[in-house]
Amino acid sequence: MSNITTAPFTYESLSQLTMKEGVLELQVGPAHAGSGHMRILVWVEGDTVVKVDPDIGFVHRGVEKLSEDRLYVKAIPIVERPNLVDTVNANLGYIIALEKLLGLEAPPRAQYIRVITAEISRIISHLYGIAIYGIFMGSSTVFMWALADREPFIDIMEELTGARLTYSHIIPGGVRWDLPKDFGERLEVALKYLEGRVSDYEKIWMNNPVVRARAEGVGILSGAKATELGVVGPNLRASGVKCDVRKCAPYSVYSDFDFDVPTFKEGDSYARLLIRVEEIKQSISILRQALKNIPEGKIIYEDYYKRMTPLMKSIYDEKGRVKFTSLLTSLSPPKGQSFSRVEGGRGEIFFYLISDGTKNPYRFRVVTPSFRNLPYFTHVMPGHKLADVPVIYGSIDYFPPEADRR
Amino acid sequence: MLAETPHAQKLGLALGGSASVTEDQKAGLIEVRVEPKFLMDVSKKLKELGFDHCVSVTAVDYPRENYMDVIWHVSSYSNEELGNKLVSLTVRISRDEPRVGSLVGVWESSLFSERETHEMFGVEFEGHPDLRPLLLPEELLGKWPLRKDFILPKRRSDLFRKGGAQP
Amino acid sequence: MPSWADPVLSVGIIVLVGLVAPVLVLLIGKALAGSEHPMKRKRFESGNPPVGSGKGFFSMQYYPYLIMFVLAEPYAVFLFIVAMTFNLKPDVSGSLMILGVLALALALRRARKMVEGERGIILVQEEGSVYFGNLDEIAKKAGQFIKKNRLASKVINWGYTYSLWPAYLVTACCGTELAAASGPRFDLERLGFLSYGNPRQSNIVLIDGTLTIKMAKVVRTVWEQMPEPKWVIAMGACVLDGGIFWNSYSTVLARDILPVDIYVPGCPPRPEALARGIMMLKEKIKKGEKSLNQPTSISENKEMREVGNVG
Numbered sequence: 001m002s003n004i005t006t007a008p009f010t011y012e013s014l015s016q017l018t019m020k021e022g023v024l025e026l027q028v029g030p031a032h033a034g035s036g037h038m039r040i041l042v043w044v045e046g047d048t049v050v051k052v053d054p055d056i057g058f059v060h061r062g063v064e065k066l067s068e069d070r071l072y073v074k075a076i077p078i079v080e081r082p083n084l085v086d087t088v089n090a091n092l093g094y095i096i097a098l099e100k101l102l103g104l105e106a107p108p109r110a111q112y113i114r115v116i117t118a119e120i121s122r123i124i125s126h127l128y129g130i131a132i133y134g135i136f137m138g139s140s141t142v143f144m145w146a147l148a149d150r151e152p153f154i155d156i157m158e159e160l161t162g163a164r165l166t167y168s169h170i171i172p173g174g175v176r177w178d179l180p181k182d183f184g185e186r187l188e189v190a191l192k193y194l195e196g197r198v199s200d201y202e203k204i205w206m207n208n209p210v211v212r213a214r215a216e217g218v219g220i221l222s223g224a225k226a227t228e229l230g231v232v233g234p235n236l237r238a239s240g241v242k243c244d245v246r247k248c249a250p251y252s253v254y255s256d257f258d259f260d261v262p263t264f265k266e267g268d269s270y271a272r273l274l275i276r277v278e279e280i281k282q283s284i285s286i287l288r289q290a291l292k293n294i295p296e297g298k299i300i301y302e303d304y305y306k307r308m309t310p311l312m313k314s315i316y317d318e319k320g321r322v323k324f325t326s327l328l329t330s331l332s333p334p335k336g337q338s339f340s341r342v343e344g345g346r347g348e349i350f351f352y353l354i355s356d357g358t359k360n361p362y363r364f365r366v367v368t369p370s371f372r373n374l375p376y377f378t379h380v381m382p383g384h385k386l387a388d389v390p391v392i393y394g395s396i397d398y399f400p401p402e403a404d405r406r
Numbered sequence: 407m408l409a410e411t412p413h414a415q416k417l418g419l420a421l422g423g424s425a426s427v428t429e430d431q432k433a434g435l436i437e438v439r440v441e442p443k444f445l446m447d448v449s450k451k452l453k454e455l456g457f458d459h460c461v462s463v464t465a466v467d468y469p470r471e472n473y474m475d476v477i478w479h480v481s482s483y484s485n486e487e488l489g490n491k492l493v494s495l496t497v498r499i500s501r502d503e504p505r506v507g508s509l510v511g512v513w514e515s516s517l518f519s520e521r522e523t524h525e526m527f528g529v530e531f532e533g534h535p536d537l538r539p540l541l542l543p544e545e546l547l548g549k550w551p552l553r554k555d556f557i558l559p560k561r562r563s564d565l566f567r568k569g570g571a572q573p
Numbered sequence: 574m575p576s577w578a579d580p581v582l583s584v585g586i587i588v589l590v591g592l593v594a595p596v597l598v599l600l601i602g603k604a605l606a607g608s609e610h611p612m613k614r615k616r617f618e619s620g621n622p623p624v625g626s627g628k629g630f631f632s633m634q635y636y637p638y639l640i641m642f643v644l645a646e647p648y649a650v651f652l653f654i655v656a657m658t659f660n661l662k663p664d665v666s667g668s669l670m671i672l673g674v675l676a677l678a679l680a681l682r683r684a685r686k687m688v689e690g691e692r693g694i695i696l697v698q699e700e701g702s703v704y705f706g707n708l709d710e711i712a713k714k715a716g717q718f719i720k721k722n723r724l725a726s727k728v729i730n731w732g733y734t735y736s737l738w739p740a741y742l743v744t745a746c747c748g749t750e751l752a753a754a755s756g757p758r759f760d761l762e763r764l765g766f767l768s769y770g771n772p773r774q775s776n777i778v779l780i781d782g783t784l785t786i787k788m789a790k791v792v793r794t795v796w797e798q799m800p801e802p803k804w805v806i807a808m809g810a811c812v813l814d815g816g817i818f819w820n821s822y823s824t825v826l827a828r829d830i831l832p833v834d835i836y837v838p839g840c841p842p843r844p845e846a847l848a849r850g851i852m853m854l855k856e857k858i859k860k861g862e863k864s865l866n867q868p869t870s871i872s873e874n875k876e877m878r879e880v881g882n883v884g
Binding site: 028030031033037039059060061062069080082085128143147148150151164165260302401 | 602618625694746749753768770783787788821822840841
């Protein structure tokens with residue numbers, strides 16, 4: 001696998017390529033077991049891939065245009081749906097940008113709860129990525145194992161919020177539900193179970209000779225080239241660039257926690273496989289620290305608490321639940337702009353808001369990590385064999401509804 | 407509020423006189439405003455200073471004043487001090503003739519974002535090697551959906567026309 | 574017998590049966606089929622209209638299968654056993670033996686007719702059972718029983734319900750709940766639901782999530798390329814009425830594209846809800862109901878053809 005000559009990327013026009021003899025155009029289309037909801041146009045010469053053109057837009061629904069038409073609070077479910085596997089980080093990113101516009105900050109207990117849910121969401125997202133990578137390589141064992149290991153965490157979040165994946169838990173000013181009393185013990189049981197499973201994954205999946213033969217040396221992207229192309233997330237850290245938004249530009253209370261940022265130097269598909277398991281270990285350690293140090297207090301901003309009616313306050317005292325006051329549904333932030341960068345499970349999510357003083361945003365911009373990982377198709381895949389295409393595609397953890405983002 | 411903080415002044419000196427640099431402290435953004443003709447030089451100088459990748463390319467539409475703002479957000483991976491900050495490189499172009507130079511030669515990471523801004527707003531990036539539509543189906547090409555004069559239906563009865571929801 | 578009769582006879586019988594039977598089946602299929610959309614006969618290219626010229630029609634992988642079947646065919650095994658036992662030459666003896674068995678059966682029938690006369694002899698008759706009777710009458714009664722209780726279609730429908738294989742088509746974000754439902758906790762494969770890569774051998778389409786204009790063309794193409802009978806389950810709130818993205822500029826409702834049988838609401842629906850939707854579809858197939866939305870012939874419904882016009 002080490003004698004691959006990666007052809008340099010050219011902007012050659014399509015007609016010139018197909019005129020060349022022996023070049024065949026394949027449509028790995030939307031109705032394919034190895035492509036998800038996108039179309040990959042692959043030009044092959046014999047068995048070697050010569051050029052790849054990703055054709056996206058099959059799940060484009062217009063999140064930016066829709067949010068500019070609605071209230072600020074109504075954009076929360078819309079932002080969650082494209083990143084369905086990793087919803088809390090998208091939710092958190094939007095709310096951080098909105099809170100900057102409003103000029104308020106959530107109380108510390110709410111920030112710790114946000115970090116806990118964000119890390120659980122990161123674990124869920126990484127396990128889903130491992131499952132999809134396994135099924136693209138043909139290993140349905142890992143698919144079943146990883147999907148089964150997600151279920152305890154989905155159950156814990158369901159006891160907290162009532163939904164399996166789309167929680168809409170974070171609102172401007174705090175969070176909506178407080179942690180129940182035995183949350184800590186249940187989460188600890190799930191974390192211990194996952195630690196035991198990680199050693200199983202190492203035996204069956206990561207030290208598997210078939211997986212190593214298929215993934216080592218395939219899809220190499222050097223650190224300098226990765227910086228130039230602007231890729232994000234675990235793919236960037238597997239190429240040697242040590243940049244995690246939680247450390248480079250910390251947000252929320254991440255500066256209180258003590259964790260590592262694993263990196264690998266090789267930048268091939270095997271490194272991208274290993275890094276996700278390492279990040280799961282780091283998330284487990286952050287969760288344990290958060291459970292130990294969580295402070296007491298309110299979970300909603302003081303000003304908003306004062307404006308709640310007595311009925312809502314009694315519900316808050318009994319059940320630890322914040323009902324939407326009419327204030328939240330009629331938010332009009334002052335004029336200005338704000339942005340936020342959040343580290344999701346797949347990479348960096350970027351939000352940019354411009355407000356003009358009315359109830360609807362004037363400009364709402366979101367850039368998701370899968371969109372920024374698109375250069376892998378055009379720049380990394382050419383030069384490999386056709387059978388390496390699903391290996392590279394599975395290793396970058398590409399999720400089409402997120403890339404079409406909207 | 408936009409102000410000339412020490413950071414902004416340092417950056418302004420480094421970039422030369424063709425750019426006006428201000429910092430929005432509440433948002434944490436550094437805004438660099440240039441004329442379209444100085445865009446290439448300023449972006450090359452920013453790259454030399456250490457801003458090595460482009461996060462997003464977008465545009466903001468102001469139909470009443472008849473101009474559009476095209477914004478490149480850039481940041482840094484290799485330099486830790488600069489990695490904390492975000493610079494938004496802004497150019498103001500007219501709405502009747504929306505043309506601006508493409509920055510793919512400087513930052514290759516803006517390749518796909520510029521294609522998307524072109525098909526959503528109608529901004530033409532001169533020098534872009536591959537300006538094809540990326541996300542929209544064929545029926546919506548040329549309609550520039552994200553401009554402010556493309557209106558979404560407000561009632562359900564507008565939806566059940568043939569072909570789905572269109573203005 | 575002359576020496577050339579052995580090979581000629583065996584090869585001749587095989588060629589005769591081998592050529593006549595498929596031609597008969599094809600003719601019967603053409604006679605029973607309804608009108609077709611032109612996309613049905615085109616090449617399958619992952620849901621896209623075919624581009625360029627077709628290459629690679631020589632399917633090498635079927636030749637080993639052919640060889641395997643010929644070698645392991647029970648007829649050949651039977652012949653081998655007979656040859657070992659009777660020490661005969663294996664070529665003609667097998668075919669002669671089968672012809673001999675057929676001739677014996679016909680002779681017995683003729684002999685019984687000659688002995689019993691036209692109506693047959695009923696030797697013992699207890700209540701509700703006939704021991705030795707007229708084969709023709711029994712056959713007629715059995716045929717009527719099958720027709721009245723629609724036994725054939727019941728058995729066939731029972732077969733359909735346990736092998737609903739969806740074409741591998743994921744439309745939008747509800748696809749993650751479909752993947753989770755195929756996981757070990759909410760196993761869908763125990764209901765017979767196996768995602769299969771080739772739409773030409775699948776009989777259900779599962780629309781999960783929002784249908785955009787670009788994806789609707791692909792779904793329509795795949796639908797046309799699937800053989801009858803086929804069903805549709807629509808999953809999620811976005812197919813019911815638009816869901817949360819109802820006034821977007823690039824979404825289409827599912828019922829404008831395909832005739833939908835079952836709707837499963839939710840955003841996203843829980844995997845248990847999806848399993849319940851599949852059970853409802855099974856009840857529907859067993860009863861033999863037709864979908865309310867089903868046009869008599871898909872190519873006749875003009876509205877559908879306009880939206881997903883794939884030519």
